[in-house]
Amino acid sequence: MQVGNVTTPFGRRSVTLAQIKGQMRTAEIKAGKKADKWKVFHDACDARAVLGIQDRALAVLDALLTFYPDNELCEERGLVVFPSNDQLSVRAHGIAGTTLRRHLAALVDAGLIQRKDSANGKRYARKDETGGIEEAFGFSLAP
Known part of the structure; x- marks a missing residue:
């Protein structure tokens, strides 16, 4: 029997078996594993046709990656970014909200990002007494 923590989408979005498998695979990332976020981005650009995503x-x-503070994606620093749609739209060169949501869904379907929804569907970080992020809700950039 497998025991794990699976998050389901907030609202009317359905969860697929592939999304659950992706969440479980992300939970199994070995400690100390790192990836350069811009190399990951360039690899995704090269594999755009295979992934079935648009420019x-x-x-x-690219906009999501700019919200991650370091150049190396690393589990120890947390891999969840939690920008608002307004800020994400600004960094994505001013695309409309509906277009933004459609392309976020395409990135999730392609397995490049994962949603980590809070109970109320908001994106935010819960901080501890020292100001460090205890738990974050938003988009996981796990490699």
């Missing part, structure tokens, strides 16, 4: 989805991925 606007890559602009949204």
Whole structure:
């Protein structure tokens, strides 16, 4: 029997078996594993046709990566970014909200990001007494 923590989408979005498998695979990332976020981005650009995503989805991925503070994606620092749609739209060169949501869904379907929804569907970070992020809700950039 497998025991794990699976998050389901907030609202009317359905969860697929592939999304659950992706969440479980992300939970199994070995400690100390790192990836350069811009190399990951360039690899995604090269594999765009195979992944079935459009160039606007890559602009949204680029915008999401700019919210991650370091150049190396690392589990110890947390891999969840939690920008608002307004800020994400600004960094994605001003795309409309409906277009933004469509391309976020395409990135999730392609397995490049994962949603980590809070109970009320908001994106935010819960901090501890020292100001460090205890738990974050938003988009996971796990490699």
